[in-house]
Structure formats: structure tokens, C-alpha cells
Amino acid sequence: MRYFDFHTHAFTDALAQRAVKGLADTSGITPATDGTLSGLRRKMAENGIERAMLLPVATKPSQQTTINNWAAEVMSSDIYCCGSVHPDAEDALEELVRIKSLGLCGVKFHSEYQFFCPDEKKMFPIYEKIAELGLIAVFHGGWDPYSEDTIRATPKSFAAIAEAFPKLTIVAAHLSGMGLWDDVEKYTAGKYDNLWFDVGVVSRYIEDDQLLRIIRSQGADKVLFGSDCPWDEPANEIAMIGRLPLTDEEKELIFHKNAERLLDIQ
Known part of the structure; x- marks a missing residue:
């Protein structure tokens, strides 16, 4: 089986130790890598992962x-x-125009670190521009163990923007709502053609029967394998998808084909 991990993180060598330590201390989770790009590549090699998507977040305007x-x-x-x-x-x-000119794949948002709700009206011009440029909008979804208890990025908020911006390609991480699984089933799973899920780090937090139900509702062709490495071992999400009673074709879609199609990789 081939693997494309659509949800990973790494930092510059100069920042990695401090960044990973701070998040690990906050969450109590032992990271799977040292936070560097070389550390990510080692983890990819261990798990036979051919490609990965890095998802950096600008927590201040000055960082963009x-x-x-x-x-x-x-x-x-x-x-x-x-x-x-x-x-x-x-x-x-x-900056969105510059992101496009740099050849980057899309734009990552994290509501809990950037302090906004996905369906706030101030975001609408940004979404319009992302759609116009043909970029992907990738969002953290649901609870986050590294931030305060407020949950800003909810399945209901993703439903609102998916409906308001049908030309915007949305990837909502953590099945669109970490820990909000009933709301995922109610508001997002299988409801919108422009809304994709990833399964980053969900292996710790969801039962197999509900995960299978969500994937069936969403359609395996709109679900992306992701680990959230270094915040989980990719082997955990690989095993999670592997043990579900999905067809080999469905697993191939999730593990690599959907990512390749989304990014138009031949």
C-alpha cells in the first residue's frame, strides 16, 4: 500500500526544539519526532509514507x-x-496571491491559535480569494489538546462556509470536528461536495464503529489519510484505517489516491 500523509507538521531547525517542547508541555503528549523536517522524513521512512503535506500556521500577522x-x-x-x-x-x-505564486498547495487555518471562527464574516473575502486562486483551504476542526477549552471550529461552522462558498475546496481536519463526532454526522458528513475530511490523530479519540459510519456517510472518496505527526504516530492512523471493514479500493482512496487527485498529481 502507498501512503500520502496529508496532515503533518515540522518547524525550522532553529525553532523546532522550543516549539515542540512548548506544545508537549501544554498537552502532555509525547511527540513522535523532534519537530524538524528531517525528523518527519525519518518517520515517513519508518512507515513507508511516500509523500506528506506540511501544514504551517501563522499565529501572528508578522509571521506570514x-x-x-x-x-x-x-x-x-x-x-x-x-x-x-x-x-x-x-x-x-x-499574501494569498503570493502563496499561489510560490507554488504552495493551499492555506492552513487554525481557529484555536488564530482566534477566529470559520464562519465569521471577516473571513469571507479571504475565502473568496482562495477559491478564485484555486487553492485549498485547510482547517483544524474541533477540540484541540494544545489550546484553551473554547471550540471555535465546529462542524456546523464548516457546513456554513461549505454552503456559502461552493467553489471553495475545504479540507476539515480531524473529520471536521475532533471530539464532536455526533455533530460531524449531523452537519457535515456527506453533506457537501466541496468538503473533504482528514483523519489526523483521531485514532485516540473515536470508536471504530462511529468512524466507519462517518466514512460511509462522507464517502471514502472524500477522506484523506493524515496523522498530525508529530502529535501522533502515523502507524496509529494506518492501523485504524487498515482494520476497518472497507474495501481495498476504499483504503487506497483514503491512503493516497484522494490526496493525489486533490493535488492533481499524475
Whole structure:
């Protein structure tokens, strides 16, 4: 089986130790890598993962340029990257154009670190521009063990933007709502053609029967394998999908074909 891990994180060598330690101390989770790109590649090799998507987040408007430049620098045949804009950046729309020009795949948002709700009206011009540029909008979804208890990115909020922006390609991580599984079934699973899920780090938090029900409702052709590495071992999500009573074709879609189709990789 081939694997494309659509949800991974890494930092520059200079920042990795401090960044990973801070998040590990907050969450109590032992990271699977040292947070570096070389650490991610080692983990990919251990699990037979051919390609991965890096999802950096600009937690301040001032970080956009540096983060996006680094993402463009590390893009390669095995590492794909999204860029990031901060919702409060005055030049967010201009930076989206630059993200496109850098050859990045999309734009990563994290509501709990950037302090916004996905369906806030201030975000609408940003979504319109992302759709116009043909980029992917990737969101954290649901609860996050590394942030405060408030949940801003809910399945209901993704339903609202998927409906309002039908030309916007949305990837909602953690099945669109970590820990909000009943709401996923109610509001998002299988409801919108432009809404994709990933399964990053969900192996710790969901029962197999509900996961299978969500995948069946969503359709295996709109679900992406992801680990959220270094915040989970990719082997856990590989085993989780592997043990479900899905067909081999469905597993292939989830493990690599959907990502390749979404990114138009021949």
C-alpha cells in the first residue's frame, strides 16, 4: 500500500526544539519526532509514507512572510506544503496571491491559535480569494489538546462556509470536528461536495464503529489519510484505517489516491 500523509507538521531547525517542547508541555503528549523536517522524513521512512503535506500556521500577522517563504523552500517531490495567512493581517489578500505564486498547495487555518471562527464574516473575502486562486483551504476542526477549552471550529461552522462558498475546496481536519463526532454526522458528513475530511490523530479519540459510519456517510472518496505527526504516530492512523471493514479500493482512496487527485498529481 502507498501512503500520502496529508496532515503533518515540522518547524525550522532553529525553532523546532522550543516549539515542540512548548506544545508537549501544554498537552502532555509525547511527540513522535523532534519537530524538524528531517525528523518527519525519518518517520515517513519508518512507515513507508511516500509523500506528506506540511501544514504551517501563522499565529501572528508578522509571521506570514517568513512561514510561507520557508514552506516554498522545503517543497520537494516528497514534501508538499500549504502556506498560511493570519485572519487579522492587513495584507492577507495580497499574501494569498503570493502563496499561489510560490507554488504552495493551499492555506492552513487554525481557529484555536488564530482566534477566529470559520464562519465569521471577516473571513469571507479571504475565502473568496482562495477559491478564485484555486487553492485549498485547510482547517483544524474541533477540540484541540494544545489550546484553551473554547471550540471555535465546529462542524456546523464548516457546513456554513461549505454552503456559502461552493467553489471553495475545504479540507476539515480531524473529520471536521475532533471530539464532536455526533455533530460531524449531523452537519457535515456527506453533506457537501466541496468538503473533504482528514483523519489526523483521531485514532485516540473515536470508536471504530462511529468512524466507519462517518466514512460511509462522507464517502471514502472524500477522506484523506493524515496523522498530525508529530502529535501522533502515523502507524496509529494506518492501523485504524487498515482494520476497518472497507474495501481495498476504499483504503487506497483514503491512503493516497484522494490526496493525489486533490493535488492533481499524475
